[in-house]
Amino acid sequence: MRIHISQLVAFAVLGSVVSLLPAQEAAKPKPQDTEVWEPVPKVVTPGATNEAPPSDAIVLFDGKNLDEWVSAQDHSPAKWTVSDGILVVSKTAGNIETKRSFKNYQLHIEWRIPENITGSDQARGNSGVFLASTGPGDAGYELQVLDSYNNKTYVNGQAGSIYKQSAPLVNPNRKPGEWQSYDVVWTAPTFNDDGTLKTPAYVTVFFNGVLVQNHFQLKGQTLYIGQPFYKKYDTAPIKLQAHGDKSEPISYRNIWIRELN
Structure with missing residues (x-):
């Protein structure tokens, strides 16, 4: 074959x-x-609502007292008013800040502009949530609080803006007299030993449940005049601003924070 x-x-x-x-x-x-089986994420019990603090949150204000806050100027006891479960800004008592310092975190905070608010532009319920208050002489990093419901102002200064750096993606403001909410994810900047910037700060903000800052990369501290820049810090308090203008007092409530790795 x-x-x-x-x-x-x-x-x-x-x-x-x-x-x-x-x-x-x-x-x-x-x-x-x-398939990945370990490490197993720790169990966190959510709040009864999305606005309520989960089991691993630090409650910064629950409507009872200012035990978690001090004067930002001299660290004396905070002198804002607590009444009917609400924290009311005192324009004469100055800014207040948390006793504790934080690095990376998730923050929930609710605020309200009075229904009878007057004024216009930046003089209409002006306050601010400083996501890192790096000292009395430093500007920190400000998330703007303002009545931006039918109130024209520069867009990187309206509510939901990273002040003078990033305008909100949209304007989801409720009317004056109604409660507003911020849900923030803050990634702090890091620095080299010589003080130079290693990694910038990033922030994501939901305003009344609507995304207004999407992992925005900050250019540095908040400045009213001039270009922002970074100054070395490690951890910092969160500060609430008493702007001192003629606007009616602004109110805050239900403030809690979750520290992130």
């Missing part, structure tokens, strides 16, 4: 394919190859 060379080659190739089949079957991907 004659067997041509071409037939021998075909048999050899077929034999090779058959011999590879078990190896190919063994190498076939399985769902388990991409």
Whole structure:
């Protein structure tokens, strides 16, 4: 029986394919190859509502007292007014800040502009949430609080803006007299040993449940005049601003924070 060379080659190739089949079957991907079982995330019990603090939150204001706050100027006891579960800005008592310092965190805070607010532009319920208050002489990093419901002003100074740096993506303001909410994710800047910037700060903000800052990269501290710049810090308090203009007092409530790694 004659067997041509071409037939021998075909048999050899077929034999090779058959011999590879078990190896190919063994190498076939399985769902388990991409399953990760450890470490198991810790259990956090959510609040009864999305606005209520979860089990791992630090409650900064629950309507009862100012035990978690001090004067930003001299760290004496905070002198804003607490009444009927609400924290009311005192224009004469100055800014207040948390006793504790934070780095990266999730923050929930609710605020209200009085229904009978007067004025216009920046003189209409002006306050601010400073996401890192780096000292009395430093500006910090401000998330603007303002009545921006039918109130024209520069867009990087309206409510939901990172003041003088980033205008909000949209304007979801409620009317004066209604409660507003901020939900913030803050990633603090980091610095080299010589004080130069290593990584910038980032912030994500939901305003009344609507995304208004989407992982915005900050250019530095908040400045009213001039370009922002970074100044080295590690952890910092959160500050609430008493702007001192002629606007009616602004109110805050339900403030809590979750520290993030």
